[in-house]
Amino acid sequence: MKTILPPQVITPSDVSVFLAGTIDMGNSIDWQQKFIDRANNEDTLNNVIVFNPRRASWDHTWTQTIENAQFSEQVNWELDAMENADVILLFLESNSKSPISMMELGLFADSGKLMVCCENGFWRKGNIDIVCKRKGIDQYNTFDELGTAVIAKLKKLVESR
Template identity: 85%
Template sequence: MKTILPPQVITPSDVSVFLAGTIDMGNSADWQQKFINQANVEENLKDVIVFNPRRASWDHSWTQSIENIQFSEQVNWELDAMENADVILLFLEGNSKSPISMMELGLFADSGKLIVCCEDGFWRKGNVDIVCKRKGIDQYQTLDQLSTAVISKLKKLVGVKAK
């Protein structure tokens, strides 16, 4: 797998996944790397692109404004990556708020790309459950279950695109 981090240029690929979900300004567990490690074991996923929004050079002092070049670049990178991705993995950690992830759920609920895990304890789990049920979005109870489902979907996509 090849991981693309912001602000790296997003390149077209045969199969790609965006890792949406809890980051909490960099304070949450690095579940993105856990997913990448699990997926890297799969030989037939070596050409899959992973769009990981967890920016190594994030600066918490950046003003969250459209006029701030770095902030605007980050948000646009994430939106471009989600639009380009074949699959959007959305993980909502139970002890987080994740308002941007909630917005991403709304933006891409009709895309057919989302696969979701909303852990017990998430402050708006009921809302997430209802949106997923209403929109027919596959939902899992744990990050491990979500990762397994996403890896399975990526394998199928690689197989289809290889033909």
């Protein structure tokens, strides 16, 4: 797998996945790397692109406005990556608020790309469950189940191309 981090240029690929979900300004566990490590053990996924929004050089002092070039670049990178991805893995940790992740769920609910795990205890789990059911979005009970399902879907996509 090849990981693309912001602000790297997004290039079209045969198969790609975007890792959406809880980051909490960098304070959450690095579940993105956990997924990448697991997927890297799959030989058939060598050419899959992973769009990981967890920016190594994120600066918490950036003003979150459209006028701030770095912030605008990050948000646009994420939106471009989700639009280009074949699969959007969305993970919501139980102890997070994840307002941007919820917005991303709404933006891409009709895309057919989302695969979601919203842990028990998440403050808006009921809302997430209803949106997923209403839109026919596959949901998983644990991060490990989500990872297994996403890897299986990526393998099928690789085989079909």
